[in-house]
Amino acid sequence: xxxxxxxxxxxxxxxxxxxxxxxxxxxxxxxxxxxxxxxxxxxxxxxxxxxxxxxxxxxxxxxxxxxxxxxxxxxxxxxxxxxxxxxxxxxxxxxxxxxxxxxxxxxxxxxxxxxxxxxxxxxxxxxxxxxxxxxxxxxxxxxxxxxxxxxxxxxxxxxxxxxxxxxxxxxxxxxxxxxxxxxxxxxxxxxxxxxxxxxxxxxxxxxxxxxxxxxxxxxxxxxxxxxxxxxxxxxxxxxxxxxxxxxxxxxxxxxxxxxxxxxxxxxxxxxxxxxxxxxxxxxxxxxxxxxxxxxx
Amino acid sequence: xxxxxxxxxxxxxxxxxxxxxxxxxxxxxxxxxxxxxxxxxxxxxxxxxxxxxxxxxxxxxxxxxxxxxxxxxxxxxxxxxxxxxxxxxxxxxxxxxxxxxxxxxxxxxxxxxxxxxxxxxxxxxxxxxxxxxxxxxxxxxxxxxxxxxxxxxxxxxxxxxxxxxxxxxxxxxxxxxxxxxxxxxxxxxxxxxxxxxxxxxxxxxxxxxxxx
Numbered sequence: 001x002x003x004x005x006x007x008x009x010x011x012x013x014x015x016x017x018x019x020x021x022x023x024x025x026x027x028x029x030x031x032x033x034x035x036x037x038x039x040x041x042x043x044x045x046x047x048x049x050x051x052x053x054x055x056x057x058x059x060x061x062x063x064x065x066x067x068x069x070x071x072x073x074x075x076x077x078x079x080x081x082x083x084x085x086x087x088x089x090x091x092x093x094x095x096x097x098x099x100x101x102x103x104x105x106x107x108x109x110x111x112x113x114x115x116x117x118x119x120x121x122x123x124x125x126x127x128x129x130x131x132x133x134x135x136x137x138x139x140x141x142x143x144x145x146x147x148x149x150x151x152x153x154x155x156x157x158x159x160x161x162x163x164x165x166x167x168x169x170x171x172x173x174x175x176x177x178x179x180x181x182x183x184x185x186x187x188x189x190x191x192x193x194x195x196x197x198x199x200x201x202x203x204x205x206x207x208x209x210x211x212x213x214x215x216x217x218x219x220x221x222x223x224x225x226x227x228x229x230x231x232x233x234x235x236x237x238x239x240x241x242x243x244x245x246x247x248x249x250x251x252x253x254x255x256x257x258x259x260x261x262x263x264x265x266x267x268x269x270x271x272x273x274x275x276x277x278x279x280x281x282x283x284x285x286x287x288x289x290x291x292x293x294x295x296x
Numbered sequence: 297x298x299x300x301x302x303x304x305x306x307x308x309x310x311x312x313x314x315x316x317x318x319x320x321x322x323x324x325x326x327x328x329x330x331x332x333x334x335x336x337x338x339x340x341x342x343x344x345x346x347x348x349x350x351x352x353x354x355x356x357x358x359x360x361x362x363x364x365x366x367x368x369x370x371x372x373x374x375x376x377x378x379x380x381x382x383x384x385x386x387x388x389x390x391x392x393x394x395x396x397x398x399x400x401x402x403x404x405x406x407x408x409x410x411x412x413x414x415x416x417x418x419x420x421x422x423x424x425x426x427x428x429x430x431x432x433x434x435x436x437x438x439x440x441x442x443x444x445x446x447x448x449x450x451x452x453x454x455x456x457x458x459x460x461x462x463x464x465x466x467x468x469x470x471x472x473x474x475x476x477x478x479x480x481x482x483x484x485x486x487x488x489x490x491x492x493x494x495x496x497x498x499x500x501x502x503x504x505x506x507x508x
Contacts, residue, residue, distance in 0.1 A: 009312045018358050021319045025356075026419040028327045029475040029488035031442050035419045059323070061316045146415035178442050178490065180471065198445075202327045217327040217443035217490075 020058040027215035032177030039211035050208030052124035067101035072109040072267035112271040115201035125207040130184040242284035244275035318355035348479040357383035364394035366403035431480035
């Protein structure tokens with residue numbers, strides 16, 4: 001049961017939840033289409049994940065186990081606050097382990113560990129409209145979606161090719177969902193884009209400031225835009241994670257002193273911790289920072 | 297029509313938890329079309345409504361949703377009184393004006409009579425709830441599309457042929473379309489507008505052991 005007195009289960013009132021639930025069902029029925037909804041005020045500012053929180057509040061039940069990540073990490077301010085918010089208002093169990101969670105609210109990453117059926121991944125979305133920086137008028141972007149008129153985005157990617165010789169967009173990389181709607185995958189690195197396609201878990205997206213909800217059902221094709229002669233590619237690193245030695249996960253660059261020394265570590269803390277527990281070690285295993293991570 | 301208090305029955309015993317659980321069942325079947333789910337959060341439904349239809353109504357309907365009822369349900373005092381009392385949903389006469397339409401399998405409106413949404417706002421369509429006499433996973437229809445890894449089979453009893461044909465054909469108008477919840481006893485499934493339907497050779501049987 002809820003541990004906070006004076007609030008409904010999971011903070012939102014029942015009528016708001018019903019409205020959001022109906023929007024989620026429409027979003028699932030029309031994959032990639034942005035459903036407008038009556039965004040509610042949440043007790044934290046827009047930009048801190050209010051859209052994702054409203055979706056989570058409408059979906060979550062007493063039996064759920066919630067994981068919240070921010071840039072892959074369970075222990076950053078945003079993730080800790082949101083996890084505590086739902087532990088407090090819904091009394092649900094929380095976890096840092098991807099495999100154990102039934103609901104995962106995320107800011108800007110998809111966990112490295114493949115998600116399973118019956119898990120729900122909820123993205124916090126700042127700007128849901130992929131065409132917004134090309135066409136600022138909502139009335140126009142609505143028409144572009146209605147007519148599948150997506151040439152402008154191909155031109156934008158082509159401008160990258162003309163200027164840099166390759167597609168330089170590295171996050172927020174536009175995708176086509178089920179071969180119909182162009183969708184903003186939220187600012188996840190394009191490294192994560194391939195994970196969205198045919199994922200066994202349900203993916204829900206909530207944009208609080210822009211008041212939009214959209215969804216990708218399980219086993220739905222999600223394709224990143226590209227050209228025949230410039231196929232879609234994900235980032236790769238020459239380095240491996242300094243803590244767990246992983247050479248296949250998304251790495252963050254960490255500056256370690258004032259002399260420009262740096263190390264690369266997994267952005268997904270749960271995945272990295274798991275690997276360390278399994279005995280994998282990285283190049284920095286003898287540094288104090290790695291010991292600190294291992295002790296946790 | 298006023299609410300007849302002698303027709304009123306209890307709703308969810310625990311409205312917050314039950315609404316959430318029924319929504320999750322609805323979300324499950326809408327995101328994995330053709331999956332059969334059973335919901336048991338009420339002991340009885342108003343006479344004329346199946347348990348699953350009633351639970352969906354309690355979970356999803358409120359004063360913001362206009363509801364159309366098929367003729368038998370619209371003339372049923374128990375159904376109307378309980379919907380008005382528990383959901384406070386306005387009832388409308390034309391299916392086109394409805395956000396949700398609740399129909400019996402033998403009183404289905406023409407798909408064309410419902411609201412399909414607009415090209416800019418395909419979400420403004422009517423969601424249809426249909427009560428059918430049999431619902432199981434026998435291979436009458438073969439389903440494919442988002443939410444289905446390969447294919448899934450589904451058998452729905454008691455549907456008029458013209459309605460089935462219209463439904464199969466309606467997929468050509470995507471993203472416009474009608475999302476349908478199918479209800480039978482406490483059993484529930486859904487076919488959103490994205491699900492492609494291939495009709496099979498055998499007729500769905502109402503006497504099948506698997507029916508509800």
